[in-house]
Amino acid sequence: xxxxxxxxxxxxxxxxxxxxxxxxxxxxxxxxxxxxxxxxxxxxxxxxxxxxxxxxxxxxxxxxxxxxxxxxxxxxxxxxxxxxxxxxxxxxxxxxxxxxxxxxxxxxxxxxxxxxxxxxxxxxxxxxxxxxxxxxxxxxxxxxxxxxxxxxxxxxxxxxxxxxxxxxxxxxxxxxxxxxxxxxxxxxxxxxxxxxxxxxxxxxxxxxxxxxxxxxxxxxxxxxxxxxxxxxxxxxxxxxxxxxxxxxxxxxxxxxxxxxxxxxxxxxxxxxxxxxxxxxxxxxxxxxxxxxxxxxxxxxxxxxxxxxxxxxxxxxxxxxxxxxxxxxxxxxxxxxxxxxxxxxxxxxxxxxxxxxxxx
Numbered sequence: 001x002x003x004x005x006x007x008x009x010x011x012x013x014x015x016x017x018x019x020x021x022x023x024x025x026x027x028x029x030x031x032x033x034x035x036x037x038x039x040x041x042x043x044x045x046x047x048x049x050x051x052x053x054x055x056x057x058x059x060x061x062x063x064x065x066x067x068x069x070x071x072x073x074x075x076x077x078x079x080x081x082x083x084x085x086x087x088x089x090x091x092x093x094x095x096x097x098x099x100x101x102x103x104x105x106x107x108x109x110x111x112x113x114x115x116x117x118x119x120x121x122x123x124x125x126x127x128x129x130x131x132x133x134x135x136x137x138x139x140x141x142x143x144x145x146x147x148x149x150x151x152x153x154x155x156x157x158x159x160x161x162x163x164x165x166x167x168x169x170x171x172x173x174x175x176x177x178x179x180x181x182x183x184x185x186x187x188x189x190x191x192x193x194x195x196x197x198x199x200x201x202x203x204x205x206x207x208x209x210x211x212x213x214x215x216x217x218x219x220x221x222x223x224x225x226x227x228x229x230x231x232x233x234x235x236x237x238x239x240x241x242x243x244x245x246x247x248x249x250x251x252x253x254x255x256x257x258x259x260x261x262x263x264x265x266x267x268x269x270x271x272x273x274x275x276x277x278x279x280x281x282x283x284x285x286x287x288x289x290x291x292x293x294x295x296x297x298x299x300x301x302x303x304x305x306x307x308x309x310x311x312x313x314x315x316x317x318x319x320x321x322x323x324x325x326x327x328x329x330x331x332x333x334x335x336x337x338x339x340x341x342x343x344x345x346x347x348x349x350x351x352x353x354x355x356x357x358x359x
Contacts, residue, residue: 167200
């Protein structure tokens with residue numbers, strides 16, 4: 001009789017992403033050799049660039065029960081959703097691995113805290129998806145096959161991918177407009193899987209982007225679809241990971257801006273630019289490294305270090321998702337030069353923040 005293993009929501013979404021090709025070249029949860037080379041060198045044993053471990057964590061009791069099984073049925077809420085052919089069961093030095101991936105083992109870092117809380121044993125092996133996820137967010141998700149078909153149907157030869165977990169503000173809109181000057185189309189793919197308290201809800205992000213695309217960006221040049229996976233908050237390493245994912249969705253370009261996938265000041269503003277440059281020409285996707293942006297009162301618009309002579313003066317203001325969240329949490333209305341009033345209006349009546357709402 002085939003053994004079974006129950007998956008939680010996050011594990012189910014990781015299974016789905018692997019099986020649909022979002023995490024290619026992975027065809028399963030990482031085995032020990034893959035985990036160690038990715039953690040230590042940011043490459044798979046094959047030599048392919050891969051910067052974030054993708055693991056299936058289980059308890060000691062499950063590990064003992066399943067070790068002799070040639071295959072496992074994977075269940076979610078009692079329903080058979082996939083299969084796993086286990087290759088190995090292993091552990092790791094969590095502290096050392098965290099330092100490699102996140103640059104710290106400090107438990108106040110949300111990515112470290114999530115990683116450290118994983119169950120003690122990892123099981124690697126090839127997977128098969130038998131049933132797509134059908135959560136409340138799933139209707140807004142496109143598969144890699146669907147996005148590639150959509151790009152082809154539109155005749156796009158070049159597509160820029162944009163990663164976000166925020167409601168759109170003027171700085172991000174600026175980056176998207178600049179990208180559209182250089183490519184045929186834009187794929188905006190908000191990450192709405194496991195995030196942290198204080199992040200925007202998926203509903204808020206999607207309402208905001210529908211308002212932006214519907215009124216201020218050319219609809220025929222933008223595809224909008226979510227990515228339901230765990231936010232790792234791994235800064236530079238996650239920038240590389242996000243680029244790999246968008247390559248798998250059919251993008252030819254990927255936008256990396258200021259403090260990509262950063263959190264709480266753990267990473268330098270352009271550390272992601274420096275790391276991703278190490279893999280230039282080896283990712284299968286072209287990286288668009290953008291500085292800033294800021295708002296400048298003298299220039300009277302959105303600017304970057306490359307276009308504004310007034311940086312460092314009191315006339316420039318950083319625009320960040322954290323700042324916008326703080327303004328909205330306080331019940332205030334963002335300056336329309338920083339976030340469009342139409343975006344703010346689109347958020348009315350929508351649950352804005354995960355958890356207690358504190359940024």
